[in-house]
Amino acid sequence: MGVMSIPDHTTGQARRRKKQHSGVTMADVGRLAGVSQVTVSRALSDPSKVSAETLQKIRDAIDVTGFVPNAIAGALASQRSMLISAFVPSITNIVYSSFIQTFNARIRSSGYEVLLSETGFLPEEEEKLVAAHLTRRPDAVLLTGIHHSARTRKMLLGAGTPVVEVWDVTDSPIDVCVGFSHSGAGRAAADFIADQGYRSAAVVSAGDERAQRRMRAFSDRFAQRTGAAAIQLDFPAPASLANGRLGLRQLLETHAFSDGAIFCSSDLLAHGVIIEARARGLRVPEDVAVLGFGDQDFAPHTDPAISTIRVDRQELGRAAADALLERFAGRRPERDVFDIGFEIVRRASC
Amino acid sequence: MGVMSIPDHTTGQARRRKKQHSGVTMADVGRLAGVSQVTVSRALSDPSKVSAETLQKIRDAIDVTGFVPNAIAGALASQRSMLISAFVPSITNIVYSSFIQTFNARIRSSGYEVLLSETGFLPEEEEKLVAAHLTRRPDAVLLTGIHHSARTRKMLLGAGTPVVEVWDVTDSPIDVCVGFSHSGAGRAAADFIADQGYRSAAVVSAGDERAQRRMRAFSDRFAQRTGAAAIQLDFPAPASLANGRLGLRQLLETHAFSDGAIFCSSDLLAHGVIIEARARGLRVPEDVAVLGFGDQDFAPHTDPAISTIRVDRQELGRAAADALLERFAGRRPERDVFDIGFEIVRRASC
DNA sequence: TTGTACGCGTTATCAT
DNA sequence: ATGATAACGCGTACAA
Numbered sequence: 001m002g003v004m005s006i007p008d009h010t011t012g013q014a015r016r017r018k019k020q021h022s023g024v025t026m027a028d029v030g031r032l033a034g035v036s037q038v039t040v041s042r043a044l045s046d047p048s049k050v051s052a053e054t055l056q057k058i059r060d061a062i063d064v065t066g067f068v069p070n071a072i073a074g075a076l077a078s079q080r081s082m083l084i085s086a087f088v089p090s091i092t093n094i095v096y097s098s099f100i101q102t103f104n105a106r107i108r109s110s111g112y113e114v115l116l117s118e119t120g121f122l123p124e125e126e127e128k129l130v131a132a133h134l135t136r137r138p139d140a141v142l143l144t145g146i147h148h149s150a151r152t153r154k155m156l157l158g159a160g161t162p163v164v165e166v167w168d169v170t171d172s173p174i175d176v177c178v179g180f181s182h183s184g185a186g187r188a189a190a191d192f193i194a195d196q197g198y199r200s201a202a203v204v205s206a207g208d209e210r211a212q213r214r215m216r217a218f219s220d221r222f223a224q225r226t227g228a229a230a231i232q233l234d235f236p237a238p239a240s241l242a243n244g245r246l247g248l249r250q251l252l253e254t255h256a257f258s259d260g261a262i263f264c265s266s267d268l269l270a271h272g273v274i275i276e277a278r279a280r281g282l283r284v285p286e287d288v289a290v291l292g293f294g295d296q297d298f299a300p301h302t303d304p305a306i307s308t309i310r311v312d313r314q315e316l317g318r319a320a321a322d323a324l325l326e327r328f329a330g331r332r333p334e335r336d337v338f339d340i341g342f343e344i345v346r347r348a349s350c
Numbered sequence: 351m352g353v354m355s356i357p358d359h360t361t362g363q364a365r366r367r368k369k370q371h372s373g374v375t376m377a378d379v380g381r382l383a384g385v386s387q388v389t390v391s392r393a394l395s396d397p398s399k400v401s402a403e404t405l406q407k408i409r410d411a412i413d414v415t416g417f418v419p420n421a422i423a424g425a426l427a428s429q430r431s432m433l434i435s436a437f438v439p440s441i442t443n444i445v446y447s448s449f450i451q452t453f454n455a456r457i458r459s460s461g462y463e464v465l466l467s468e469t470g471f472l473p474e475e476e477e478k479l480v481a482a483h484l485t486r487r488p489d490a491v492l493l494t495g496i497h498h499s500a501r502t503r504k505m506l507l508g509a510g511t512p513v514v515e516v517w518d519v520t521d522s523p524i525d526v527c528v529g530f531s532h533s534g535a536g537r538a539a540a541d542f543i544a545d546q547g548y549r550s551a552a553v554v555s556a557g558d559e560r561a562q563r564r565m566r567a568f569s570d571r572f573a574q575r576t577g578a579a580a581i582q583l584d585f586p587a588p589a590s591l592a593n594g595r596l597g598l599r600q601l602l603e604t605h606a607f608s609d610g611a612i613f614c615s616s617d618l619l620a621h622g623v624i625i626e627a628r629a630r631g632l633r634v635p636e637d638v639a640v641l642g643f644g645d646q647d648f649a650p651h652t653d654p655a656i657s658t659i660r661v662d663r664q665e666l667g668r669a670a671a672d673a674l675l676e677r678f679a680g681r682r683p684e685r686d687v688f689d690i691g692f693e694i695v696r697r698a699s700c
Numbered sequence: 701t702t703g704t705a706c707g708c709g710t711t712a713t714c715a716t
Numbered sequence: 717a718t719g720a721t722a723a724c725g726c727g728t729a730c731a732a
Contacts, residue, residue: 101441
């Protein structure tokens with residue numbers, strides 16, 4: 001157990017380069033405690049199966065040696081990695097990161113760890129990453145959205161692990177699915193805006209397939225309700241204040257937009273629109289009304305506060321985690337599609 | 351290839367949901383290709399060590415079987431997990447997540463994967479998470495900040511893995527360290543503000559030890575330069591628009607602040623201050639000047655645009671990744687402390 | 701170029 | 717309550 005020798009910090013540079021952890025094994029601990037390796041394993045996984053005194057001896061030996069269990073060996077032997085692969089389009093988009101935050105917390109409290117990767121908005125990229133992750137034998141996989149390459153689906157099916165798709169709903173999920181209807185949200189937005197008597201409308205989005213589905217549904221419904229076609233603007237991702245400002249500028253200057261409501265695919269865009277409007281001396285909502293999406297935490301604190309569509313990201317994270325944990329417990333959830341819905345939050349901007 | 355046959359367990363408890371991937375091993379692939387397991391291993395890790403025709407046979411066999419290498423077994427055998435543990439205070443804070451994004455990209459392109467965890471701002475929480483991660487034998491660890499519990503340091507030293515501490519500098523890093531001086535940034539802010547003739551100042555921060563160090567240095571220097579004490583406001587994390595607005599409100603109403611500059615510990619707070627100021631009809635920077643921190647991507651697009659202190663997060667992510675990759679290559683970096691500096695960006699708000 | 705033998709550090713299965 | 721022994725699936729000598 002040469003491991004125990006303290007790395008000589010004296011020279012500072014003389015530290016080892018190869019990976020050779022503490023190198024202390026259960027066998028080492030057992031030897032020191034006067035028991036076999038298996039007993040150490042048991043003491044750790046289920047202390048009740050070991051007598052009080054040997055348990056104490058083992059604990060002492062662990063303290064002395066600084067033993068750290070090797071989860072890799074454990075995973076190989078037990079065929080459970082205690083790892084969950086998660087894929088989101090962007091980790092810098094707070095909409096996804098806050099969702100992951102909740103998912104993470106829930107998952108971790110059950111002993112699992114989350115291996116997170118950013119896929120961007122291209123299925124091919126997702127495919128590569130899924131392949132890479134499957135190599136680590138995750139016990140479950142979380143995917144954002146319901147559109148995945150054929151190979152991705154095949155790999156996932158082949159792996160036989162539970163899969164949860166989030167942020168959308170579909171009748172044919174890979175496994176289970178929790179989200180809400182984007183076209184439904186778009187229609188609700190159109191109704192909300194039409195109900196307030198607006199006769200003209202525009203949408204501004206930023207390169208996200210789900211956002212575009214909301215926008216299409218919005219336009220269809222708005223036309224249906226008012227007979228007017230909504231002007232459509234789509235920027236490349238990511239959604240930003242800059243694109244919001246640019247959006248209003250283009251709407252005003254090249255689309256002759258006036259006196260109507262703008263449905264933005266994100267609160268960030270909505271905020272940009274508001275900033276641009278005020279910089280131009282336009283009143284919100286009198287001259288331009290703005291409806292956002294996401295109910296991000298800043299939405300109530302802009303001036304005017306942003307009216308928006310709220311999606312309960314915490315609930316989404318919890319539900320996704322719970323669906324997986326249910327599967328781990330051997331149960332299948334009652335349904336395989338959970339629609340957590342959305343809610344229009346009326347504030348001052350629309 | 352026993353895998354392909356239906357598991358017929360004695361009790362007839364057909365295919366349990368244990369975790370049973372495709373179950374195809376290198377041995378299975380080899381059998382089908384007419385070679386041994388090692389040859390398959392070689393074909394995958396270094397195709398040049400295998401003859402062209404057997405390589406082809408192996409590839410075919412892989413396609414047919416849908417073989418997915420088991421990285422867990424690989425890690426156990428090679429003693430390299432190809433995993434890097436990273437810890438940041440918050441994944442929803444874009445300042446950290448955008449840094450991680452770059453770090454991730456760099457790391458992944460070298461075949462490693464990043465296991466990310468959120469520590470909050472308490473060393474004890476970090477300690478628990480580090481212990482959990484060490485269990486998976488990461489090949490390296492990334493830590494945010496330079497303040498860690500004694501046990502955390504001890505565990506890390508004991509593990510013998512490379513460690514990079516980021517977002518700060520110190521003379522005594524655990525291993526290597528890349529960041530910038532927070533007190534230096536605070537002083538630079540004070541000079542910047544004093545140079546413009548402001549005679550009164552306030553700071554508003556949001557519960558982050560590094561931010562507080564900036565603030566303290568700011569106050570000291572500002573007092574030194576002008577003889578005036580800066581009013582200090584500290585909110586609980588996270589920094590938000592709401593806290594920025596609240597900050598200005600408190601400054602105005604309970605601290606009789608007027609006609610000076612406010613140094614915020616984050617651009618988000620700065621934006622909040624600006625919104626509150628404009629909502630009150632105050633002019634920025636004439637009535638209240640605002641200096642932010644971080645140069646987040648929205649900073650140039652607020653109205654007025656936020657003057658701020660820029661930290662090159664991309665560079666930080668790259669440098670951290672490179673420091674680790676160097677270590678993997680067996681080299682030690684020339685220095686173990688990298689100061690990537692910062693830069694004051696003057697825009698309209700100050 | 702290919703194969704044999706062994707080890708990595710656990711968990712699972714039986715036995716005692 | 718504890719121990720022997722066999723997997724787990726792959727890498728790394730070393731041999732052929």
